[in-house]
Amino acid sequence: xxxxxxxxxxxxxxxxxxxxxxxxxxxxxxxxxxxxxxxxxxxxxxxxxxxxxxxxxxxxxxxxxxxxxxxxxxxxxxxxxxxxxxxxxxxxxxxxxxxxxxxxxxxxxxxxxxxxxxxxxxxxxxxxxxxxxxxxxxxxxxxxxxxxxxxxxxxxxxxxxxxxxxxxxxxxxxxxxxxxxxxxxxxxxxxxxxxxxxxxxxxxxxxxxxxxxxxxxxxxxxxxxxxxxxxxxxxxxxxxxxxxxxxxxxxxxxxxxxxxxxxxxxxxxxxxxxxxxxxxxxxxxxxxxxx
Numbered sequence: 001x002x003x004x005x006x007x008x009x010x011x012x013x014x015x016x017x018x019x020x021x022x023x024x025x026x027x028x029x030x031x032x033x034x035x036x037x038x039x040x041x042x043x044x045x046x047x048x049x050x051x052x053x054x055x056x057x058x059x060x061x062x063x064x065x066x067x068x069x070x071x072x073x074x075x076x077x078x079x080x081x082x083x084x085x086x087x088x089x090x091x092x093x094x095x096x097x098x099x100x101x102x103x104x105x106x107x108x109x110x111x112x113x114x115x116x117x118x119x120x121x122x123x124x125x126x127x128x129x130x131x132x133x134x135x136x137x138x139x140x141x142x143x144x145x146x147x148x149x150x151x152x153x154x155x156x157x158x159x160x161x162x163x164x165x166x167x168x169x170x171x172x173x174x175x176x177x178x179x180x181x182x183x184x185x186x187x188x189x190x191x192x193x194x195x196x197x198x199x200x201x202x203x204x205x206x207x208x209x210x211x212x213x214x215x216x217x218x219x220x221x222x223x224x225x226x227x228x229x230x231x232x233x234x235x236x237x238x239x240x241x242x243x244x245x246x247x248x249x250x251x252x253x254x255x256x257x258x259x260x261x262x263x264x265x266x267x268x269x270x271x272x273x274x275x276x277x278x279x280x281x282x283x284x285x286x287x288x289x290x291x
Contacts, residue, residue: 001215001244001245001246001247001248002247002248002250003213003214003215003217003218003247003248003249003250004024004213004214004218004249004250004251004252005211005212005213005215005218005219005222005249005250005251005252006019006020006023006024006211006212006213006251006252006253007020007209007210007211007222007226007251007252007253007254007256007259008020008023008209008210008211008212008253008254009208009209009253009254009258009259010192010208010209010210011192011208012054012192013045013051013052013054013055013190013192013210014052014054014055014057014058015054016055016192016209016210017054017055017058017059017188017190017210017212018058018061019210019253020188020210020211020212020253021058021059021062021212023252023253024212024213024214024252026059026062026186026212027062027064028062028063028064028066028132029063029064029065029066030064030065030066030067031063031066031130031131031132032066032067032068032069032129032130032131032132033063033066033068033069033070033130033132033133033134034069034070034072034126034127034130034132034133034134035056035059035060035069035070035071035072035134035136036071036072036073036133036134036135036136036153036154036156036157037051037053037055037056037071037073037136038050038051038073038136038137038138038148038153038156039051039073039075039078039081039085040075040076040138041075041076041077041080041081042077042080042081042083042084042085043202044085045138045190045192045193046192046193046204047193047195047202047204048138048140048193048194048195048196048202048203048204048205049138049140049195049202050081050085050138051136051137051138051190052190052192053085053086053087053090055136055188055190055210056071056087056090056136057090059134059136059188060090060094060097066096067096068096068098068129068130069094069096069097069098070097070098070099070100070126070127070130071087071090071097071098071099071100072099072100072101072102072105072124072126072127072156072157073100073101073102073156074101074102074103074124074156074157074158074159074164075156078101078102078103079101082099082101087099100124100126102124102126102156102157102159103159103160103161104159105124105125105126105159106124106125106126107122107123107124107125107159107160107163108122108123108124108125108128109121109122109123109290110123110181112177112180112181113180113181114180114243115177116173116174116176116177116239117167117170117173117174117176117177118167118174118177121158121167121174121177121178121181122158122159122160122163123157123158123159123178123181123182124157124158124159127157127182132185132186133182133183133184133185133186134184134185134186134187134188135150135153135154135184135186135187135188135216136153136187136188136190137149137150137152137153137187137188137189137190137223138189138190138191138194138195139189139190139191139194139195139205139207139209139211139223139226139227140194140195140196140199141195141196141197141199141227141229141263141264141265142199143198143199143265143266143267143271143272143275144168144169144171144172144275145171145172145175145234145236146172146229146231146233146234146236146237146265147220147223147224147227147229147231147234148195148199149189149219149220149223149224150184150187150188150189150216150219150220150223151175151179151216151217151220151236151237151240152171152175154175154178154179154182154184155167155168155171155174155175155178157178157182158178162285162289165278165281165282165285166282166285166286166289167282168278168282169275169278169279169282170282172234172235172236173236173239175236176236176239176240176243179216179240180243183216184216185214186212186213186214187212187213187214187215187216187219187220188210188211188212188219189209189210189211189212189219189220189223190210191207191208191209191210191211191223191226192206192207192208192209192210193205193206193207194206194207194227194263196263196264196265197264197265197266197267198266198267198268198271199271200268200270200271200274201268201271203264205261205263207226207227207259207261208259209226209254209259211223211226215247217237217240217241217244217246217247218247218249220237221237221247221249222249222251222256225256225260226256226259226260226261227261227262227263228260228261228262228263229263229265
């Protein structure tokens with residue numbers, strides 16, 4: 001399974017994404033497109049937690065004649081993020097683009113073809129009206145999932161807080177189930193500023209890259225190498241390679257060795273306590289509600 005991944009070395013997420021998309025001849029016409037950026041509230045991208053809106057703008061400029069374009073997310077305060085990060089303005093500049101707060105979307109339950117954690121899961125119903133999914137992740141570490149890249153970004157399609165709690169403590173296997181149902185057609189990792197150590201606390205890490213390609217696992221593997229993390233060490237990715245195969249990656253753009261940095265991995269004590277509480281809540285919910 002050959003996969004091309006482009007690395008753009010840059011200080012500006014818009015310019016870096018533009019460079020990568022043009023190098024990969026990215027143009028989409030006549031498709032129903034869903035764009036899923038990783039937003040963590042209304043925090044600016046240089047804090048390392050949230051995708052820069054410039055990467056989204058670069059994508060929108062290369063969509064032509066698309067009858068439906070949706071940008072959706074389900075963070076703690078999605079409406080505020082859309083307001084303060086400039087997404088409302090994007091809908092005025094690009095006609096036909098609509099915003100969706102996934103927390104309040106219709107829900108559909110889907111069976112998992114090859115279950116790793118559960119036989120069925122609830123998803124945002126809107127995404128299934130679209131036939132092309134663009135996954136825009138932020139370059140971050142995560143104490144439970146190992147990393148927050150494109151594979152983890154799909155977790156945002158689980159709508160409600162209660163439903164997220166049912167799966168988050170078991171995220172390493174749950175991600176394999178989710179990504180069987182929602183397959184990313186094009187992936188971008190915005191890593192101009194990433195986040196290291198704890199996923200709750202902002203610890204910005206300047207990295208100066210955009211990583212892009214059609215194959216999700218390939219894009220994540222290259223992003224992981226830039227972070228100094230071998231994704232083969234993370235059981236989610238080892239199982240993903242068994243499920244979909246490990247891609248044979250061709251890298252274009254910047255020299256990988258010149259952009260590698262070292263991301264610290266760790267977890268605050270308060271985050272560990274939070275996850276213990278989440279696990280207890282998850283088991284309680286799963287005893288009562290459909291899961």
